[in-house]
Amino acid sequence: MSADWAALDDRAWQLYSGMHRMLLRLAGRLPDELITRTRAMLAGGDLAYLPDTVAIAAVERGVPLTAQEVGLLREVFAALGFEGEPTASDEITLTTATPVTGHTFSPDVVRPPRVPARLDLTGGVPDELADLEDDLLDLVDHLVVDALSGHAGVAVVRRAWRDGPGGARRVYLVEVDPGVPAWEPTLEAQTEASQTGESDPQVEVYWTGDDLPPYHRAALEAAVLLWRR
Numbered sequence: 001m002s003a004d005w006a007a008l009d010d011r012a013w014q015l016y017s018g019m020h021r022m023l024l025r026l027a028g029r030l031p032d033e034l035i036t037r038t039r040a041m042l043a044g045g046d047l048a049y050l051p052d053t054v055a056i057a058a059v060e061r062g063v064p065l066t067a068q069e070v071g072l073l074r075e076v077f078a079a080l081g082f083e084g085e086p087t088a089s090d091e092i093t094l095t096t097a098t099p100v101t102g103h104t105f106s107p108d109v110v111r112p113p114r115v116p117a118r119l120d121l122t123g124g125v126p127d128e129l130a131d132l133e134d135d136l137l138d139l140v141d142h143l144v145v146d147a148l149s150g151h152a153g154v155a156v157v158r159r160a161w162r163d164g165p166g167g168a169r170r171v172y173l174v175e176v177d178p179g180v181p182a183w184e185p186t187l188e189a190q191t192e193a194s195q196t197g198e199s200d201p202q203v204e205v206y207w208t209g210d211d212l213p214p215y216h217r218a219a220l221e222a223a224v225l226l227w228r229r
Contacts, residue, residue, distance in 0.1 A: 015079060016042065018072045019050065020183050022065075024204060026054070028101035028162075028215040029063050032169065032200040036190055039203075043187035051077045051086035059088045064095035100214040105160040105222035108135060109168045119224040136224070143192045144172060144203075145227045151188060153180030155208060158223035162202070170198075171219050174205040182207060 019042050027035055034057055041050050051073040058065055065073075070092055077086045108115035115129065115136065125133045141159060148154045156175040161168050172189055176182050182205040193201035204216055212220070 011079070015072070015076050016181065016183065019047075019076060020186075020205075021210075022054070022069050022072060024206060024216065025069070025098045025213045026058075026063065027202065027204060027213070028103050029099075030057050030061060032166075032202055035202065036200040039183065039186050040190065043183040047076060047080060051089070055086040055089045055092060058093075059091045062093065064093040064099075066096060066098075067094055070094070098213045098215075103215060103218065104163045105171070105219045106163065107160065107222050107224045108132065109161040109170070115224070117222045117224075121224050121226055122228055137226075140170070140193050140196045140198055141226060143196060144189045147188050147192045148174060148185055149227050149229075151185045153177045154185055155229050156225070157227040158220065158225050160219040160223035162219065169202060171202045171204060171223075173216065173219055173223055174203060175208055176205055178207050178209065180207070 020039075023035060023039055023042065034053070038050060038053055041047065041053070055070075055073055057063070070089055073086045073089055077084075106115075107117050107119055115132065119126075119136075121137060125136050129136065144159075145157055148157050153176045154174060155177060156173075158173040158175075160171050160173065162171050172193075174185060174189065176185060186203050186205045189203040189205075190201045193203070204219070206212055206216065
């Protein structure tokens with residue numbers, strides 16, 4: 001099954017967009033490395049091991065999935081022509097909703113009390129925060145924005161910082177138009193961020209109007225606006 005957008009029929013779109021949304025719901029629940037890797041697999045059309053990878057990780061990490069999500073893993077598996085079911089898919093704990101992850105988010109990694117949530121940086125850093133310019137906008141931000149702003153269908157790019165046991169991590173939140181293959185700008189932004197040494201970049205690309213998981217709603221509440229079309 002190819003990731004070539006021109007070659008995607010309605011059925012393929014359902015599977016790709018379904019997997020993309022599933023990986024959104026798993027953000028903050030599975031390890032960052034796994035989220036970044038599986039998103040790259042999806043964008044590259046490398047679906048052969050994707051159902052097994054997600055199912056095994058969900059079982060090993062005790063991460064519950066909805067019955068619809070488990071069904072999607074099985075659909076992708078069958079669409080690839082495989083017999084049987086994804087490994088460990090019958091061992092996945094079921095849930096009826098995407099749970100809260102417990103992460104907290106802030107607009108700035110260094111001095112969040114001085115930086116208001118939802119700060120608009122599209123016109124540059126405001127004068128009153130000029131001393132924080134290097135903290136608020138760095139090379140990674142500029143490269144990601146440069147890459148995504150030239151991508152057809154990208155409407156908004158935001159960034160928040162996520163707190164957690166592994167230290168602060170930047171999370172990009174990218175809004176795209178309905179019908180845009182969201183996995184493509186995801187991979188593009190991951191690639192750009194990785195080139196600067198950012199490990200396992202977290203790039204959350206969602207469609208305008210989508211009902212987002214609690215993780216993303218919390219991140220958006222704190223995120224700064226980097227670019228708008």
